[in-house]
Amino acid sequence: MTPILPPFPHTRLRRMRRTAALRDLAQENRLSVKDLIWPIFVTDVAGADVEVPSLPGVTRYTLEGAVRAAEHAAQLGIPAICLFPYTDPAVKTERCEEAWNPDNITNRVIRAIKAEVPEIAVMTDIALDPYNANGHDGLVRDGIILNDETVDCLVKMALAQADAGADILGPSDMMDGRIGAMRTALEGAGHNDVTILSYAAKFASCFYSPFRDAVGATGALKGDKKTYQMNPGNSDEALRLVARDLAEGADMVMVKPGMPYLDICHRVKERFGVPTYAYQVSGEYAMAMAAVQNGWLDHDKVMLESLMAFRRAGCDGVLTYFAPAAAKLLRES
Structure with a gap:
């Protein structure tokens, strides 16, 4: 697009900024x-349903609490929620068998929400780190x-979540070939x-630390995740990576993290024109909330401006x- 602009004063770009209506x-x-x-x-861990210290205002929910959260989201008009489990350390193993247990906390919450709030879409996370004694998204050997x-393992996890009634599966593991394998198994x-x-496009970022606190993976992680x-x-x-996942059967794609990688979001949308999301x-x-709590930023303004980005x-x-x-x-505006 090449805009045609007559010279000043015939062009005054401030004209369209003069009033709220304009x-x-x-x-x-x-x-x-x-x-x-x-x-x-x-979570179904006794006493774990508390606010996450590094995520002000974010709490872990029991099954009943998750259903109430889904009801609240639906009332607000939010179309989807995404579930992340805080798993009892006692069931974490090196083989991660709890990940595809049909009665793990994620799958029980899926069934409960779909029974009580069927209109909301339930998205899940597919990665082994909440169930892995090593804290990694994949199995570890030597x-x-x-x-x-x-x-x-991820395919078994995907099938268990689909059986439970999940609407959207979110593979976040970054293993090669997992989208094609899941799509074939689902079909x-x-x-x-x-x-x-x-x-x-999930980057090996330092911005994930509070999330790892929330799912209880911080202490378990050995090494880093830079090889995947x-x-x-x-x-x-x-x-x-986006082209590969689309070719293997992904319906939508994610860029993670979000604001530090807006250039990636833009390139993906421009190149592929597919449903593109960011996390x-x-x-x-946590950074925004810390600044808000210190009085350095206005909560509502920084929230909406960051989301508009x-x-x-x-x-x-x-x-x-x-x-x-x-x-x-947004509903009030």
């Missing part, structure tokens, strides 16, 4: 409640993260309507811990 008419991007996915943490063996099991939102999550210095690689991750949320970059929606607060403001 600014509304000229606004290019808008934020809606329908753009939000709310990540929540669920310090090496195993790819193909992990994919086999074979008759789950041809289950949607995959792939964490296609992306190098923050790479951009073209992100496009190759405003725990570290992003994702829409401006081309995202169709965003996973954010701000979802309920943002939805309330």
Whole structure:
């Protein structure tokens, strides 16, 4: 697009900023409640259903609490919630068998929410770290993260979640080949309507630390995740990963983290034109909330401005811990 602008004073770009009505008419991007996915943490560990210290305002929910949260989200018009489990350390193993247990906390919460709040879409996380004694997203042998063996486990995990009634599966593990394997297994099991939102471009970021506190993986993690999550210095690689996951059957794609990687969001949307999402991750949320609590930033203004940044970059929606607060403001405006 090449704009045609006569010289000043015939062109005065401030004219369209003079009043609120004119600014509304000229606004290019808008934020809606329908753009939000709310990540929540669920647990059946006694005493763990408390606020996460490094995530102010974010709590872990019991099964009953998760159902009430889903009802609240539906009342606000939020279209989807995403479940992340805080698992009892006693059931974490090196083989991660609890990940595909049909009665693990995630699968029980899925069934409960779909029974009580069927109108809301339930998204899940597919990665082994909440169930792994080593804290990694994949199986570990002699310090090496195993790819193909992990994919086999992730497929079992995906099928268990689909059986429980999940609407959207969110593979966040970054193993090679997992999208194709899951899609094939889902089709074979008759789950041809289950949607995959792939964490296609997930970077090895320092912004995840509060999330690891929330799911209880911080103390368990041995080493780092740089052999499977992306190098923050790479951009073209992100496009190759997105192209691969789409070719294998992903319906939607995710960039994670969010605001530090808005350039990736923009490139993905421009290149592929598919439903593109970002995760405003725990570290992003925690930084904003710390500044709010110190009186350095205005909560509502920084929340809405940060969420608008994702829409401006081309995202169709965003996973954010701000979802309920943002939805309330957007509905009132």
